[in-house]
Every structure is written in C-alpha cells, then in structure tokens.
Amino acid sequence: MSNRSTIITALLLAALSSTAQAEKAKPAKCQDCGKVTQIVVGEKAGESSALGVIGGGVAGALLGNQVGSGHGRQLATIAGAAGGAYAGKKIEEKAKSSKQWTVHVKYDDGRQASFVFDHDPQLLTGDRVQNHKDTIVRK
Structure with missing residues (x-):
C-alpha cells in the first residue's frame, strides 16, 4: 500500500469516526418541547354573589x-x-374580575396547545418551553 493510499484510508476512517461521534453527541429529541407563538392578556370576569x-x-x-x-x-x-x-x-x-394570561405553544412535532395562567408567566413570544405536569416551563 502506498503512502497516498494509507493517508486516504486514515482520512476516511477519521471522518467516519467523527461522524459517529457527532451522532452520539446529538441530544435526544424532546417530545414535549415547543415554542411560544402568542401570549394573550385578557380579563377574567368575576363571579357575583x-x-x-x-x-x-x-x-x-x-x-x-x-x-x-x-x-x-x-x-x-x-x-x-x-x-x-x-x-x-x-x-x-x-x-372581582382579574387578569389572565393565555400562552399558545406550538410543539416541535406540530401539535398546538394553550395554557391559561392567573399570574404573569414571565414568558415571551419565541421562548422555548417544555410541558411539565400540565403546565409549561421555560427550557
């Protein structure tokens, strides 16, 4: 085997090795992750007695x-x-009325959902979020 063949073989092996390592280094896909698409602040009517x-x-x-x-x-x-x-x-x-925040989320898999908060969730449009126990948290 010539020097040239040895160098080419070594380069190919190195490229294959780095590709395999890159595949291993990719984080697992998050099934419940998405992006905030819209936040709507509204007023929740109070109840009368x-x-x-x-x-x-x-x-x-x-x-x-x-x-x-x-x-x-x-x-x-x-x-x-x-x-x-x-x-x-x-x-x-x-x-007795109060403010409410409705946060619309589009998940990475295309699903969409809305979450209603009775306090400011401190999220902005474009924030990455993850579904956590029937609510969302910033990721």
Missing part, C-alpha cells in the same frame, strides 16, 4: 321610592329594585 344583587336591589328600591307618588312611586320602587339588582350584580363582577 347574592350580596351584590341584594345590595343593588335595596339601593335601587330606595332611589326609586324617591320618585313620583301613588302607583307611580310603587312602579318606580319596583323598577329601581330590579335595575339596582342588575347593576349591583355587574358592579360586583367587575370588582
């Missing part, structure tokens, strides 16, 4: 009772109570 309805109804009835006389006063009291109850319900819902 009987307190808001009753309080609003009483306030509305008192205000309605100040209007008119006779049957008109009775109608104004009833209308004030109904309107006040509705207003009290809406005011309580607004007072």
Whole structure:
C-alpha cells in the first residue's frame, strides 16, 4: 500500500469516526418541547354573589321610592329594585374580575396547545418551553 493510499484510508476512517461521534453527541429529541407563538392578556370576569344583587336591589328600591307618588312611586320602587339588582350584580363582577394570561405553544412535532395562567408567566413570544405536569416551563 502506498503512502497516498494509507493517508486516504486514515482520512476516511477519521471522518467516519467523527461522524459517529457527532451522532452520539446529538441530544435526544424532546417530545414535549415547543415554542411560544402568542401570549394573550385578557380579563377574567368575576363571579357575583347574592350580596351584590341584594345590595343593588335595596339601593335601587330606595332611589326609586324617591320618585313620583301613588302607583307611580310603587312602579318606580319596583323598577329601581330590579335595575339596582342588575347593576349591583355587574358592579360586583367587575370588582372581582382579574387578569389572565393565555400562552399558545406550538410543539416541535406540530401539535398546538394553550395554557391559561392567573399570574404573569414571565414568558415571551419565541421562548422555548417544555410541558411539565400540565403546565409549561421555560427550557
């Protein structure tokens, strides 16, 4: 075997060896990894209770009772109570509302999912994340 053949053989063996090492060095594919595609901040409506309805109804009835006389006063009291109850319900819902963050993720295998947080998840669009116990964490 000539020097030239020996050198070529050695170079081929070295190339094959480095390719095999590169294949071994590749990290295993993460099945639950992906990228944040969008973050939407919205408002979650609060829940009302009987307190808001009753309080609003009483306030509305008192205000309605100040209007008119006779049957008109009775109608104004009833209308004030109904309107006040509705207003009290809406005011309580607004007072108890909160922000929510919806994070949309596209996984490496093409799947898509959304995760809702009641606090700022401290993620940005483009962040790499991994699914971890029904939520996501930055990778």
